[in-house]
Amino acid sequence: MARSKNQGGAGGARSVESKSQPARGGKPTLKQQREAEIQRKLAGFKLQHSRARRNRLILIITAWTVGIAVVAGLVIFAVTSTLPKSPPAAIDGVQSFSGLSSNHVTTPVKYAQTPPVGGNHSAVPLNCAVYSEPVPNENAVHSLEHGAVWVTYDPTAVSGAQLDVLRKDIPSSYAILSPYSGDPSPVVASAWGVQLKASGVDDPRIKDFIAKYRSAKSAPEPGAPCSGGVDGPGKVQ
Structure with a gap:
């Protein structure tokens, strides 16, 4: 009789244990589902953050590129506009x-x-x-x-x-x-x-x-002094 009770007690223990652990291949628990959902949302947030950061970087680079191009264009225009224009090879009427x-x-x-x-x-x-x-x-x-x-x-x-x-x-x-x-x-x-x-x-x-x-090589003595000579009447400057 005592042996029979011990066996029954052992079987009862196994029966309780099987109820507390999910069977292999079963559905995830509610806690696991929540953790999975949190991880999914975190991954989505990281992806959105990465895309937003990339877009901001592209916008900044584009703005800098356009800005540099505009400044360079203005500098080139300012420099070239101050340079004397080359005279034409032939001037009509000379x-x-x-x-x-x-x-x-x-x-x-x-x-x-x-x-x-x-x-x-x-x-x-x-x-x-x-x-x-x-x-x-x-x-x-x-x-x-x-x-x-x-x-x-x-x-x-x-x-x-x-x-x-x-x-x-x-x-x-x-x-x-x-x-x-x-x-x-x-x-x-x-x-x-x-x-x-x-x-x-x-x-x-x-x-x-x-x-x-002016100072052309077609003159007999180009580059010789045009000062140190004599002033004419009515010199202004």
Whole structure:
């Protein structure tokens, strides 16, 4: 009888144990389901966070790239806009004269062109500057020999605001501006061996002429001093 009870007790213990543990291959417990759901939500949150971070990074990189491109474009525009434009290879209306002599003389010279573009001249160059009165031909021609550009204007046709515009276009070196009585056009630009007649101060060819022939190698002595000579009457600057 005692043996029978012990066996029954053992069987009862096994029966209780089987009720407290889930059988293998059974459904997950409620706790396991909740943990799985939490892990799933955490994974989704991490994925969303990663995508949002990636999108922000792409947006920042794009903004920086666009910003750098805009700044670079502005810098390039600012630099290139301040650089002098290259003059055209040929300027419409420019006349050329060859066979010009270049001797130093002490007497007045009768020149074939008005204003002169070369020929015999004074041994003393005219200081390059802006003048309000006519300057001596012989001294100005010596400056042309050194590569200067001489811009003359008819004082009866150019004055006031127009003259101010013309003066602003004259460089501070290797350029002369002066009135010229009997100028064949309102404005004439001359360099050694070449000349341009312009109908007004707004003719864009004047700037092109200055850029092309100022200190040009076509002059007999380009780069020789355009200062240290003599001032003409009415020197302004």
